Amino acid sequence: MSVNPALLSESPAQLDTPLRRSLRTFLRNRSAVGAVGVVLLFVLIAIFAPWIAPHDPNDTDLLRRLQPPVWIEGGEWTYLLGCDALGRDLLSRIIYGSRVSIFIGTAVVVLATGIGIVAGLLAGYLRGWVDTVISRLVDILLAFPYLLFAIGLMAMMGPGLENIILALAYKEWVIPCRLVRGETLALREVEYVEAARAVGAPAWYIMAREILPNILSPVIVVSTIRMAHVIILEASLSFLGIGVQPPTASWGSLVADGRSFIMDAWWISTFSGFAILALVLAINVASQGLRDAFDPRLQE
Amino acid sequence: MMQPDSMPLDARPDQPILSLRGLSTSFNTYDGVVRAVQGVDLDVMRGECLGVVGESGSGKSVTFASVMGLIKPPGKITGGSILLEGVELTQLDPPAMRRLRGKRIAMTMQDALTALNPSMTVETQLCEVILAHDEDIASLPRHQRSRMARERAVEMMALVGIPSPRERLQEYPHQFSGGMRQRIMIAIALACKPKLLIADEPTTALDVTIQAQVLELIADLRSRLGMSVVLITHDLGVVAEQCERIVVMYAGQVMETGRTADVIGDPYHPYTRGLLSSMPRLGDPSTPIKPIQGMVPSLINFPAQCRFYSRCEKRQPECLAEIPMAFHADGRSARCLFSGA
Amino acid sequence: MNLGKFIERLLHLVPVLLGVSLIAFLMMAVTPGDPVEIMLGDQQVTEEQRIALREDMGLDLPLPQRFGHFLKNAVTGDFGISYFHRRPVSQVILERMPATIELTLVSLLVALLVAIPLGVLAAVKKNTLFDRVATLGSLMGISLPGFWFGLLLILFFGVTLQILPVSGRSDLGSSIAPVTHFLLIDTLLVGNLAAFRSAVAHLVMPALTLGLPMAAVLMRVTRTSMLEVLRQDYVTFAEAKGLAPMRVLFRHALKNALIPTVTVAALEVGSLLGGSMIVETVFGWPGLGRVVVESIFTRNYPLIQASILLYAVIYVLLNFLADILYTVLNPRVRL
Numbered sequence: 024m025s026v027n028p029a030l031l032s033e034s035p036a037q038l039d040t041p042l043r044r045s046l047r048t049f050l051r052n053r054s055a056v057g058a059v060g061v062v063l064l065f066v067l068i069a070i071f072a073p074w075i076a077p078h079d080p081n082d083t084d085l086l087r088r089l090q091p092p093v094w095i096e097g098g099e100w101t102y103l104l105g106c107d108a109l110g111r112d113l114l115s116r117i118i119y120g121s122r123v124s125i126f127i128g129t130a131v132v133v134l135a136t137g138i139g140i141v142a143g144l145l146a147g148y149l150r151g152w153v154d155t156v157i158s159r160l161v162d163i164l165l166a167f168p169y170l171l172f173a174i175g176l177m178a179m180m181g182p183g184l185e186n187i188i189l190a191l192a193y194k195e196w197v198i199p200c201r202l203v204r205g206e207t208l209a210l211r212e213v214e215y216v217e218a219a220r221a222v223g224a225p226a227w228y229i230m231a232r233e234i235l236p237n238i239l240s241p242v243i244v245v246s247t248i249r250m251a252h253v254i255i256l257e258a259s260l261s262f263l264g265i266g267v268q269p270p271t272a273s274w275g276s277l278v279a280d281g282r283s284f285i286m287d288a289w290w291i292s293t294f295s296g297f298a299i300l301a302l303v304l305a306i307n308v309a310s311q312g313l314r315d316a317f318d319p320r321l322q323e
Numbered sequence: 324m325m326q327p328d329s330m331p332l333d334a335r336p337d338q339p340i341l342s343l344r345g346l347s348t349s350f351n352t353y354d355g356v357v358r359a360v361q362g363v364d365l366d367v368m369r370g371e372c373l374g375v376v377g378e379s380g381s382g383k384s385v386t387f388a389s390v391m392g393l394i395k396p397p398g399k400i401t402g403g404s405i406l407l408e409g410v411e412l413t414q415l416d417p418p419a420m421r422r423l424r425g426k427r428i429a430m431t432m433q434d435a436l437t438a439l440n441p442s443m444t445v446e447t448q449l450c451e452v453i454l455a456h457d458e459d460i461a462s463l464p465r466h467q468r469s470r471m472a473r474e475r476a477v478e479m480m481a482l483v484g485i486p487s488p489r490e491r492l493q494e495y496p497h498q499f500s501g502g503m504r505q506r507i508m509i510a511i512a513l514a515c516k517p518k519l520l521i522a523d524e525p526t527t528a529l530d531v532t533i534q535a536q537v538l539e540l541i542a543d544l545r546s547r548l549g550m551s552v553v554l555i556t557h558d559l560g561v562v563a564e565q566c567e568r569i570v571v572m573y574a575g576q577v578m579e580t581g582r583t584a585d586v587i588g589d590p591y592h593p594y595t596r597g598l599l600s601s602m603p604r605l606g607d608p609s610t611p612i613k614p615i616q617g618m619v620p621s622l623i624n625f626p627a628q629c630r631f632y633s634r635c636e637k638r639q640p641e642c643l644a645e646i647p648m649a650f651h652a653d654g655r656s657a658r659c660l661f662s663g664a
Numbered sequence: 665m666n667l668g669k670f671i672e673r674l675l676h677l678v679p680v681l682l683g684v685s686l687i688a689f690l691m692m693a694v695t696p697g698d699p700v701e702i703m704l705g706d707q708q709v710t711e712e713q714r715i716a717l718r719e720d721m722g723l724d725l726p727l728p729q730r731f732g733h734f735l736k737n738a739v740t741g742d743f744g745i746s747y748f749h750r751r752p753v754s755q756v757i758l759e760r761m762p763a764t765i766e767l768t769l770v771s772l773l774v775a776l777l778v779a780i781p782l783g784v785l786a787a788v789k790k791n792t793l794f795d796r797v798a799t800l801g802s803l804m805g806i807s808l809p810g811f812w813f814g815l816l817l818i819l820f821f822g823v824t825l826q827i828l829p830v831s832g833r834s835d836l837g838s839s840i841a842p843v844t845h846f847l848l849i850d851t852l853l854v855g856n857l858a859a860f861r862s863a864v865a866h867l868v869m870p871a872l873t874l875g876l877p878m879a880a881v882l883m884r885v886t887r888t889s890m891l892e893v894l895r896q897d898y899v900t901f902a903e904a905k906g907l908a909p910m911r912v913l914f915r916h917a918l919k920n921a922l923i924p925t926v927t928v929a930a931l932e933v934g935s936l937l938g939g940s941m942i943v944e945t946v947f948g949w950p951g952l953g954r955v956v957v958e959s960i961f962t963r964n965y966p967l968i969q970a971s972i973l974l975y976a977v978i979y980v981l982l983n984f985l986a987d988i989l990y991t992v993l994n995p996r997v998r999l
Contacts, residue, residue, distance in 0.1 A: 163683035166976045166983075168938030171956070175691045175972050178960050255809050259942055262811045263957055278812055282946075285815060286823050293819070296812030304807040311803065391904055424906030432904075437897035440916050451915075452905040511905065 045240075048316040055312020061305035069121040076115035077101065081270050084110035089288040105290045107280055113291060116272045117298050123261075123273040124302065128254040130188045135195035136246050140238075142196065143203025144230045148211060158204070161197045169194055169256060174265055182268045187260065191253055202245055206238040240317045247310035251303045258299050274299045338409070339366035340519055340551050341390065341428075346403035348382075348389045351396075355623035359385045361575045363403070364648065367519065372545060372552045374566030374583065376559060376598070380619045382575035383555045387521045391430055392420040408518070426456040429512040433524035435504035439496035439511075446492035449476040449511050456515045479510040482547075483540060502533035506540065516548055523555045538565055559602055563587055568654075571595050574630035575622060577648070579662075581655035591657035593635045629659070637661055670988070677984055684976045689734045692969040693727065743970035748962045753970045757952060762845035763833055764944070764951035767874065768936050770848075770867055774875035775882055776929060782879075783886025783925070784918065787894060798883065805880025810939055814873040814946040821869060831948030834863045870947045874939055878932055886925045893921040923993045930986035934979035 050056060068075060078101075087110035091098045098105060104113040146157040164172075176190035207230075210216060219229050260266035261275030269276065274295045281291025348360040360382040367373045377383045389400050392412065405412040407428060412420065432438040439448060450472040453460060460471045473492070480488030483506040496504055505525065512520060522541060526534040542565060545552050554566055562569055562583060569586050571579040571594065579592040590596045597615040617634035629635070629642040641660055650656045725733070737743065743753035786798040822830035829835065834847055843850050848867070851860035893899065894917055902916045903909075941953035948954070952971060959967045 159679060159683060162680050163687060166680060166684050166934075166980045167687075167972065168934050168975050168979065170938040170941060171972055171975055174941075174956070174960060175688075175968060178963075178965070178968060179691055179694060251807065255807075258809050259811060262809075263942070263945060263960075265960060275809075275811075278809075278815065282815060285819055289819055289823075292812065292815050296809055296815065299809045299812065300804075300807055303809070304804065307803050307807050393900060393903060421906045421908065424904060426906060430901075430904045432897055432901055434897065438901040440898040440902070440920075442919055443916070451907060451911070455905065455907055455911075508901075511901075 042240075045316045049312055052312045052315065055309050055315075058305040058308035058312065061301065062309055065121055065302050065305070066125060068118055069125045072118050072122055076112075076118040077103070078112040078115040080111060080116040080119045080272055082111060086110060089284060091288070092290050104294050105288070107277075107288075107291050108284060113277075113294060116277060117274065117295055120272045120274040120277060120295065120298065121302070123267055123271060124254050124257060124299070127184070127188055127191070127257045127267075128250050131191045131195055131253045131257075132246050132250045134188065134192045135249075136199045136242065138192070138196040139199030139201075140203050140235070140242065143200040144207055144234065146200070147204040147207025148226060148230050148234065154204075157200070161200055164194055164197050167194065170259060173256065173260060174263075177260070177265050182265065184267065184271075187257060187266055191256060195249065195253060198249060199242055199245060202241060203238055206241060207234055210234050210237060244310060244314045244317055247306060247313055251306040251310070254303055254306070255299065338369075339406075340369050340408055341367040341553075342404075342406040343386070343390070344404045344406075346386065346389060346405060347401045348385055348394055348398060349401045350398040352623070357622045358625060359398070359575050359622060360389065363572075363575075363577050365570050365577060365580065367551050367553055368568075369518075370545070370549060370551055371568060372542070372554060372566045374562030374569040375553060375555045375572060376557065376562055376569060377572035378557055378619065380574070380622070381572040383572045384523055385575075386572070387430070387523065387553065387555060391424060391428065391521065392417070422456070425452050425512075425517070426515045427517050428519045428521070429515075429517040430521040430523060431505075431508050431512045431525060434528040435501070435508040436496065436528075438508055439504060441496055444493055444495055445480075445499075445507055446473065446476055448496075449479060449492070449507075449514060452511055452514050475514065479514050480507070482513075482544070483507070483510045485510075501529055502536060505529060505533070505537050509537075509540065509544070513544060513548065513550075517550065519551045519553070520545075521553045521555065524557075525554065526556065526558065526561055534561075541565070559587070559598060571598070574619060574625075576630055576658060578631065578659075579655075579657040581651075582653065585653060585655055591651065591655065591662035592631075592659050593637050593661075594631045595657075597634070673984065673987065677980060680980055681977065684980065685735055685738060685973060686731065688969055688973040688976065689731050691972065692965045693730065738973060743973075744966040746959075746964055746967045748959065748964040748967070753966050756955065756967065757970060757974065760950065760952040760955050763949060764937075764940050764953055766846045766848065767867070767870055767943070767949060767951060768933065768940055770871045771875035771878065771936055772929065772933060774871050775878040776925075778876070778879040779882035780886055780922070780925065783883040784890055784913075784921070786883070786887045787890030787921075788913070790891065795887075798887075802880040802883045805877050805883075808877060810873055810877060811942050811946050813876070814869065814943060817869045817873060818946070828868055829862075829866050830869075833866050833950055834859065835866075870943050870949055873946070874936060874943045877939070878929075878936060881932060882925055882929060885928045886921065889924045890917065890921040893917045896920075923990065926993065927986045927990045930982050930989060933982050934975070937975050937978065 084106075087102065087106045089108060090102055090106040090110070092105040092113075093100050093103050095105075102112050102114070104117070106112055107116070142157050146154040167175075172194050173190045176193055177186060180186040180190065211234075216229060216233050219233055224233075257266055258273065258275030258278070261273035262279045264276070264279065266275060267273040277295035278292045278299075281288065281293070281295065285292060343363055343365050346360060346363040347358065350357040350359055363382070363386055365373075365375075375383045375386070385394070385398075388394055390405055390407075390412065392415075394400060400413060403413070407423065410423075412423075415423075439445075450469065453472045453475050454468060457472075457475070460468055460475070463471060476492060477488045480492065485491060485503060485506060491499075496507070499507065505528075509525075520541075525537055525541065529537060538561065541552060541554075544550070554562060556562060566583050569581065569583045570577055571586070571592065573594050579586060579590065579595050581591075586595060587599065590599055594615075597613070600610075600613045601615055602612070615634050620630070620633055627645045629638070629644075629646045632638050632642050635642070639660070646658050646660060648656050648658050649660070649662050651662065741754045743757075745751065746753045746756050749756050782798050782801075786795045789795050818830045821828040843853055847863040848860070851857075851863055899912060899917055902912045937953075940949075940951060941957055943949065944951045944953040945957050956968060956971045958964075959971075
């Protein structure tokens with residue numbers, strides 16, 4: 024996906040108009056707007072978890088062990104979705120689990136995008152040995168299957184929240200980097216960048232003020248898509264037991280907990296996994312809408 | 324009821340081979356309805372070369388894409404009649420239309436490089452049209468069909484002037500030069516000897532020297548095969564040389580028709596006049612080139628008025644209404660209230 | 665393509681492979697925990713034996729030298745001894761690889777068989793109900809967490825309906841002589857239909873779990889590519905020739921439209937390998953993926969290291985293959 028050079032002959036301040044046009048297109052897409060609403064809902068749930076959750080997620084009560092959801096015999100309204108093997112309220116654990124997924128997802132994507140943008144700009148604009156080194160590194164990192172690499176890194180660093188974020192970010196940055204590098208390469212040759220160079224503007228200035236604003240829109244679109252991937256990856260790591268450690272509940276580890284009881288207490292795995300599906304699907308629909316609205320090709 | 328493709332070709336020789344009356348085609352886009360072609364009347368007589376001239380967006384290509392039945396949603400023919408040798412094309416179902424395409428009426432496109440499938444040999448692309456339409460070959464036993472089709476393919480390649488046709492059949496389009504590719508495209512279009520060829524911008528993608536060759540080829544084939552040709556182009560020079568009659572289109576409507584010499588020598592419509600004075604003339608270097616001021620208007624929800632109004636020097640308040648075609652002597656007509664006699 | 669270019673591209677692989685090996689090596693070399701301790705476990709050994717073992721494993725050498733040894737060994741397939749299995753790592757890998765490869769290949773097949781017809785139809789029937797449903801389906805497919813989907817399948821087909829087995833590779837597999845080590849083929853070779861059916865039944869859910877998300881991705885690629893191709897001039901010209909729509913679709917459009925699908929599929933096999941770790945865990949599939957996951961908990965670093973290197977090398981080679989494939993299939997690039 025490349026930025027239309029014709030749109031760039033205006034200076035960044037005037038990019039308002041294509042931006043507004045894209046926003047309008049996006050807002051016309053009802054399912055995408057709905058999806059954004061769902062995502063915001065999850066974010067709110069995550070932020071206000073302590074106030075929303077009916078119970079303390081770590082509150083064990085062996086009397087309620089494997090209690091079914093309210094609509095099945097043996098369930099109660101106060102424990103809406105039932106309880107897990109230690110009698111902890113499933114709904115509360117799922118609510119608190121949203122914090123893990125959203126926090127990790129956001130942190131990884133923000134970190135990776137930041138690094139990726141810088142690396143991509145440097146590689147694409149400065150070229151030469153900087154580009155060679157960075158591109159090689161990107162190629163090498165891309166060769167490792169995502170999950171396996173993250174697992175290897177986790178084995179190296181040990182469990183823990185910061186380590187998960189780092190482990191995932193270590194591979195994630197190559198994706199925005201590749202994109203930014205490609206866009207930068209294309210933009211180097213555009214007239215007003217050449218003009219800035221001719222006037223003697225230093226490299227960092229050109230990269231920051233001229234090129235960066237123009238690559239932001241594809242980068243944002245890709246980042247939202249990647250957020251969905253990262254959330255599933257974190258859930259997978261937690262499912263395998265390598266991710267977030269107990270007592271913190273990640274949706275992935277909740278599914279794993281429920282796995283042993285899949286025959287007797289199917290609700291544990293089902294609802295936790297469904298939360299993942301709902302959030303990720305919403306992110307994907309929203310990012311699809313973003314892509315459709317902001318794709319420069321469609322703006323012609 | 325006679326099948327359209329078995330209609331005798333020499334029926335009623337004084338009638339036009341193709342006759343459009345009130346043809347309208349529209350596209351339903353997100354932003355509104357685009358009336359790309361509106362109320363087009365035109366005739367193509369047997370054996371003649373008709374030039375259809377206009378800038379991009381004039382509707383000239385869409386008109387003939389409609390004739391060929393190639394308009395797909397969100398576009399559709401919204402009205403009018405298309406008579407090809409007496410057969411009403413707008414009433415045909417898709418299989419019947421397919422039988423005519425390539426066999427009675429054929430089309431070539433602007434760029435042979437993109438029109439030819441890059442992953443198929445020339446032989447395949449030539450033979451498939453022969454095998455699809457030719458009844459003589461179809462009636463042969465299977466193993467003979469491809470051989471006969473290949474013979475015909477070689478004939479066609481030779482006819483359009485490709486050297487060593489038999490050997491070059493196996494090659495791919497990208498292995499030929501631009502001019503050769505155009506010839507191959509023409510060979511494919513004419514493989515079943517259609518009576519009408521629609522050549523859409525046949526010279527635009529070529530350099531000047533090749534342009535002349537291709538035009539010569541088309542003229543030669545026209546007389547040899549006794550077919551009619553519609554030359555769609557924005558290049559008045561091409562039309563002036565090759566076409567007996569000319570149709571000028573603008574913004575989806577026919578603005579002027581008539582014999583080429585008449586129209587170019589003494590244009591009736593302000594747009595035609597504008598076109599002519601915006602072209603450099605070899606014999607008259609002192610006359611200034613005057614471009615037509617303004618731009619082609621958007622065709623979305625266009626109001627009922629003269630479509631050239633915004634750029635016309637002679638515009639009057641009466642022009643803000645639907646302008647009918649005014650018919651004049653010698654088969655000339657112009658869609659203008661002020662076309663001189 | 666000519667030989668020169670081929671060799672050139674092949675040579676480009678070398679630095680990447682080297683870099684991959686370096687990272688695989690470093691990852692494990694820098695891990696906390698003393699390999700000797702882990703390997704010995706609870707065994708009581710004297711200090712001299714400990715030192716001897718350390719020397720034996722080359723742990724006292726400086727890092728660059730260790731890397732050199734690692735490379736040399738890797739090329740000959742020697743990855744050391746698996747702490748857990750007390751056997752050479754390469755042996756363990758060779759034993760377990762066929763199961764993973766069989767699962768991966770079948771999943772790939774499932775993905776292609778589902779994605780290509782759906783993608784083509786969605787493009788041809790653009791914006792109709794079919795297209796919208798298919799697009800929604802593919803969005804769902806990429807949003808599904810694989811491990812959850814697998815569990816749901818187990819819940820539905822295994823527990824509730826009880827028509828499919830929920831774990832393992834086959835109930836009758838032990839009686840089959842391993843020729844290719846692929847159960848599907850070996851059972852047929854011997855003519856044991858009951859065993860074949862059992863192998864297939866065990867494959868259904870894992871292959872669906874691994875293959876459907878990939879099908880979702882491939883379907884979108886196919887649809888987009890098909891739409892692009894259908895807009896091309898040569899498709900219009902083919903229609904202008906009056907050819908039957910089936911012929912236009914299959915002979916003109918499809919061949920060119922599938923090129924991106926095939927290349928993306930080749931690239932995505934790498935992610936299938938990654939995903940196999942999860943699927944094998946969920947379904948108790950006796951493949952390499954499950955061993956890798958287990959190795960993490962047993963801190964069996966040689967095996968993890970070897971697997972990372974192996975998967976990475978496979979991925980690099982697949983990329984290379986996809987590159988070549990693309991060049992061969994795309995007639996314009998052949999110029």
